[in-house]
Structure formats: structure tokens, C-alpha cells
Amino acid sequence: MKKLTNWLKLWFFPKTDKEIEYEIDTLNINNIYYLSITLGIIQTLTLIVYIIIGAASGKGFSSVPFISICSSILLCLTAFIITSKLLVKPDTIRDNAKRVRVFIGGCAIVLIIWGIAVSIRHYINHQQLLIFYTVELLAVLFVKLKPVFSTALITSSFLINYLILNFGYAEGLINPYNYTMLALLSAAGGIINYNLTANYIKQKNRANRLNDSLEIIANHDSTTRLQNRYALNQRIPEYIDRSVCVAMGDIDSFKAVNDTYGHQTGDDVLKMFSDILIDTFPEDQIYRYGGDEFLIICPDSDYSSFIKKLDDINERFSKVTIHGADHSLGCSFGCVTARADNPADFFNSVMEADKKLYESKSKLKKAR
Numbered sequence: 300m301k302k303l304t305n306w307l308k309l310w311f312f313p314k315t316d317k318e319i320e321y322e323i324d325t326l327n328i329n330n331i332y333y334l335s336i337t338l339g340i341i342q343t344l345t346l347i348v349y350i351i352i353g354a355a356s357g358k359g360f361s362s363v364p365f366i367s368i369c370s371s372i373l374l375c376l377t378a379f380i381i382t383s384k385l386l387v388k389p390d391t392i393r394d395n396a397k398r399v400r401v402f403i404g405g406c407a408i409v410l411i412i413w414g415i416a417v418s419i420r421h422y423i424n425h426q427q428l429l430i431f432y433t434v435e436l437l438a439v440l441f442v443k444l445k446p447v448f449s450t451a452l453i454t455s456s457f458l459i460n461y462l463i464l465n466f467g468y469a470e471g472l473i474n475p476y477n478y479t480m481l482a483l484l485s486a487a488g489g490i491i492n493y494n495l496t497a498n499y500i501k502q503k504n505r506a507n508r509l510n511d512s513l514e515i516i517a518n519h520d521s522t523t524r525l526q527n528r529y530a531l532n533q534r535i536p537e538y539i540d541r542s543v544c545v546a547m548g549d550i551d552s553f554k555a556v557n558d559t560y561g562h563q564t565g566d567d568v569l570k571m572f573s574d575i576l577i578d579t580f581p582e583d584q585i586y587r588y589g590g591d592e593f594l595i596i597c598p599d600s601d602y603s604s605f606i607k608k609l610d611d612i613n614e615r616f617s618k619v620t621i622h623g624a625d626h627s628l629g630c631s632f633g634c635v636t637a638r639a640d641n642p643a644d645f646f647n648s649v650m651e652a653d654k655k656l657y658e659s660k661s662k663l664k665k666a667r
Contacts, residue, residue: 310490311446315497321393322500323443323493327403328392330441332382339375342368367417374413378406404452407442410434411456415463422464431460432481439488443496449489457482520587522566523573531586531594535642538596542638544605546595547652548612551629551660553591556621564621572630575615579608592656594649602636609634631659 315323346368381402385391392399414434422428435453444452457478465473518530526534550556550572557565569591576585576593586594597605609632616630633655637648 310494311450313446313494313497315501317396318504319497319500320396323496324392324396324399324403325389326496327443328382328385328399331378331403331406332386334437334441335375335378335382339372339379342372342375346372364420367420371413374409403442404444404448407438407444407452411438411452415456415460418460419463419468423468428460428464435485439485439492443493444489446490446493449493450486453486453489454482457485523569523587525573525576525585525587525593526583527587528589531588535645538598538645539639539641541598542600542636543648544595544597544600544602544634544636545648545652546605546609546632546634547588547649547656548593548595548609548630548632549656549660550591550616551631556628560621568619568621568628571619572616575612575619579612592653594652602634606634631656633657633659 346365349364349368385399411434414431418428418431421430435456438449438453442449461473461475461478465475518526518533520527550568553565553568556568569587572591573585573587573593576595580595580597584595584597586596588594595609613630613632616628619628621628633652635648635651635655637645637651639645639648
């Protein structure tokens with residue numbers, strides 16, 4: 300009994316987060332948008348044909364079907380206007396979730412009521428209930444409602460339609476067994492449609508999150524969380540035909556820090572240095588090039604202000620202390636400005652910055 304209860308709970312009350320519900324709402328709005336266009340066109344053509352046939356026969360046309368068709372066109376036009384506005388501003392769907400769901404449910408209810416009204420008129424004229432069944436099919440296939448609500452809506456619509464037709468106009472002419480089976484299948488279809496859609500969105504979002512995580516891992520250094528050389532290769536087209544300031548920097552005597560205090564302390568120093576870089580430059584302009592080398596690329600930047608920022612980094616880093624150690628820290632940079640026409644020219648500017656870094660470090664060693 301407990302398993303059955305859990306199974307029913309799972310199907311009628313599926314677990315969905317706000318993102319899944321937002322995507323289902325958006326999907327419903329899209330479906331209603333296209334349904335309103337399609338049904339509006341069909342009903343408009345029907346109205347035109349109805350008027351032409353009535354005029355050609357000389358008998359005119361009945362006001363009842365004329366009003367029915369015109370009202371359906373008006374409903375389609377209203378749904379089209381509302382959904383088109385919602386699709387232009389998707390944030391409106393997210394920010395007004397409850398109102399949007401009321402609108403979606405209202406559209407389904409109005410569509411079914413219209414289907415019942417038209418089917419009653421057809422049934423009185425000894426025609427089939429194709430409109431009612433078509434409307435139910437549209438509601439099941441294209442409007443994804445919460446299972447509890449869809450079940451209540453579909454079963455009640457079948458019941459109301461049956462009571463009106465069977466007892467109001469033609470008692471006993473509708474086969475209750477076939478009719479009940481169709482109602483149950485329609486209700487089951489609504490439940491399955493919603494759950495399959497929710498599960499698909501859940502799996503898609505999970506795969507997207509996994510892909511995002513893998514992309515972050517592939518494009519970022521695990522120690523400093525800065526972009527790596529692979530990320531640089533992906534972003535080279537952004538730097539072509541643009542003036543860029545390029546700086547290659549490294550930490551002075553970093554090998555001595557590793558050898559004296561261990562690699563964990565070395566990693567801590569790398570993190571402290573990267574934190575200062577991030578405080579000074581946008582994170583997407585900084586790369587860990589390798590070891591203790593860091594590459595900074597600033598598009599459309601003033602060279603003098605660029606150099607000033609590097610001096611500020613050096614000043615801040617020189618004040619950093621290693622816990623439990625007596626070792627002063629420092630950093631060096633090599634800088635160039637460039638405007639590359641192709642990837643090869645860009646990497647030449649990076650090599651030029653690296654060469655100037657080497658020259659800067661050589662001067663520092665001689666000064667000591």
C-alpha cells in the first residue's frame with residue numbers, strides 16, 4: 300500500500316524546482332502562442348467560407364455558428380496578444396509565475412468550454428463530437444498542466460459533456476464504457492505529458508550544469524582558479540585587430556619559496572598573488588600562463604595607466620608575508636603594446652612581453 304501511495308504521489312505531485320517550472324511555463328506560453336495563431340487562421344478561413352456559402356445559397360447564415368466562430372477568433376486573438384507580449388519579455392514569465400499559470404490554466408479551461416459548447420450544437424444537429432475530442436487532444440498534447448489540475452480538468456470536462464448530452468438531449472446514445480476509457484486515457488496522457496516534460500528538463504539542466512563544470516575545469520587553473528592557456532587559445536579571436544596591453548609577470552624567487560617552505564606554501568603564495576591581480580584587473584583579463592608566470596591582456600587600455608596598475612600590484616605584493624616564515628616577496632613584469640592582425644602576431648607580442656620580463660629579472664639580479 301505504501302509503494303502504491305508513493306507511486307501515486309510521484310506521478311501526481313512530481314518534484315520540480317523553480318527553474319523547471321519556469322521552463323514548463325515558457326513552453327506552455329510558446330504552445331499557446333502558436334495554437335492561437337493556427338486556430339485563429341483556421342477559424343477565420345472557416346468564417347469566410349461560411350459567409351460565402353451562405354451568400355451563394357441565398358439562405359444567409361445562422362447567427363449561432365456565426366457568433367461561435369467569431370468568439371473563437373476573438374479568444375485566439377486575445378491569447379495571441381498576451382502570449383506575444385510575454386515572449387518578448389521572458390523575465391515577465393519568471394517574475395509573475397502564479398499569474399502566468401492562472402492564464403495558462405484559464406486558456407485550457409476556456410478552450411474546453413468552447414469545445415463543449417460547439418460539440419453540443421453539433422450533437423443536436425446529429426453530428427459527431429469531433430470538436431470536443433480535438434480540443435481535449437490539444438489540451439493533453441500542447442498544454443502541460445500540473446497533474447492534479449489536468450486530471451481534474453479533463454475528467455470534469457468529460458463528465459459535464461456526458462451529463463449534458465446523455466441526459467439533456469439523447470439519453471443512452473453515448474456508450475459510457477468507450478467514453479469513460481477515452482476520458483481516463485486523456486487524463487493519463489496529461490499526467491504522462493507533464494512528467495515526461497519535467498523529467499526531460501531536469502535531465503537537460505543536469506547535463507548543462509555538468510558541461511558548465513567541465514568547461515570551467517578545462518579553462519581554469521585548479522590552484523588559482525584563473526584562466527589557463529587553453530582558455531587563452533579559445534579567446535585569441537577577441538584580441539585580433541584590437542589594441543592590447545600585454546604583461547607577462549612572475550613571482551621573484553618563487554623556486555626558493557617552494558624549496559624552503561614546501562609546495563603548500565608555494566600554492567598559498569600563488570593564490571595571494573592571483574587575488575591581488577583579480578583586485579586590480581578584471582578576472583577575464585588574467586591567465587595563469589604556467590608555473591609562477593601570469594599573463595595579463597587588457598584590450599583598448601591606456602599604457603601609462605596599465606603600467607601604474609602593475610606598479611600598484613608590485614607594491615601590494617611586497618607587503619605580503621608568509622605565515623611562520625621570514626621571506627620577502629616581490630614580482631616582476633614585462634610589458635608591451637600590440638595590435639595583432641593574426642594569431643601568430645598575437646603570440647609574438649606575448650613572447651615579446653616574456654622577453655622583457657626576462658630582461659627585467661636580469662636587471663633585478665644584477666642590482667642585488
